[in-house]
Amino acid sequence: MFSRGWSREVALSLAVLTIGCSGTVSHSDGAGGGDEGGGDEGAGSGPDGGGADGEPICLAATEPCQVEGEGGECCDGLECGHTSLGQVCCGQDGASCATENGEDCCGDLECVNGTCGHAPVGGGHAVTVFPVRGPHNLGYEAPFHQAGQWSCDDAYSNSDFVAGDHLGNDIWAARNTPVAATADGTLVLTGFSDYSGNKVTIQTADGWEHFMCHMDHLAPGIANGVHVTAGQIVGYVGNTGTASNGVIHLHISVYPPGDYDAGVDPWPLLHAVEHGVCQ
Numbered sequence: 001m002f003s004r005g006w007s008r009e010v011a012l013s014l015a016v017l018t019i020g021c022s023g024t025v026s027h028s029d030g031a032g033g034g035d036e037g038g039g040d041e042g043a044g045s046g047p048d049g050g051g052a053d054g055e056p057i058c059l060a061a062t063e064p065c066q067v068e069g070e071g072g073e074c075c076d077g078l079e080c081g082h083t084s085l086g087q088v089c090c091g092q093d094g095a096s097c098a099t100e101n102g103e104d105c106c107g108d109l110e111c112v113n114g115t116c117g118h119a120p121v122g123g124g125h126a127v128t129v130f131p132v133r134g135p136h137n138l139g140y141e142a143p144f145h146q147a148g149q150w151s152c153d154d155a156y157s158n159s160d161f162v163a164g165d166h167l168g169n170d171i172w173a174a175r176n177t178p179v180a181a182t183a184d185g186t187l188v189l190t191g192f193s194d195y196s197g198n199k200v201t202i203q204t205a206d207g208w209e210h211f212m213c214h215m216d217h218l219a220p221g222i223a224n225g226v227h228v229t230a231g232q233i234v235g236y237v238g239n240t241g242t243a244s245n246g247v248i249h250l251h252i253s254v255y256p257p258g259d260y261d262a263g264v265d266p267w268p269l270l271h272a273v274e275h276g277v278c279q
Helices: 004-021 267-271
Strands: 079-083 086-090 110-112 115-117 136-138 169-173 178-180 185-193 197-203 209-215 233-236 249-255
Touching: 136 267, 169 267, 185 209, 197 233, 209 233
Parallel strands: none
Antiparallel strands: 079 086, 110 115, 136 169, 169 249, 178 233, 185 197, 197 209, 209 249
């Protein structure tokens, strides 16, 4: 029969071995250490989130997980879901992300400017911010002149693009409603002309141009060569230039590098971000 002291030593050794197999690096007498543990008196502080004082261990983004949904083994702001990597910890819409291919975003979400979400319609020349920041009507529609029926969202939204004739969309709004940059880019062909009135042209990284005109006035500092960021106020709705019948509105066109006549219908690009514009 084994002695009482020997049995105790065996039991302690087995306990240390068991803990070590569960994922925590252990040394004699249970002291934490090594590449993943470390710390005085066995306090683990590795990259898996474990720590002293019994803090729960959590899994970082893209690490494989077992229990689907929120509140499982994934760190705060993440849940166990599916990406191209398989079943891993990932972020839902609005969560922070860092991978180029969106591997830390759940489902079909992508990593867009550091946030999980859906890539804007239009690829590199996409409209990322709706330009008119107030009640409006997008496209030529009966209520365009009835301010009481304008919306902060997409009520009555439609396209009035006509190939070879009206190469853009008109957005009806009150005079001096702020106009925001629709994307990051550099200003070109910006200023005043008799035809367009006060105008702004944003040249995006891929060379496409977002042209907006008939503004009442431009915001301070808006001039050729200035870099703007999406959402930055560049001007205010008006009816300068040859605005149709003097109607107060913003005209916007989107076209490939230097080729206005090859412009695309901007409505799908605008409509994709036409929500909550009065905030």
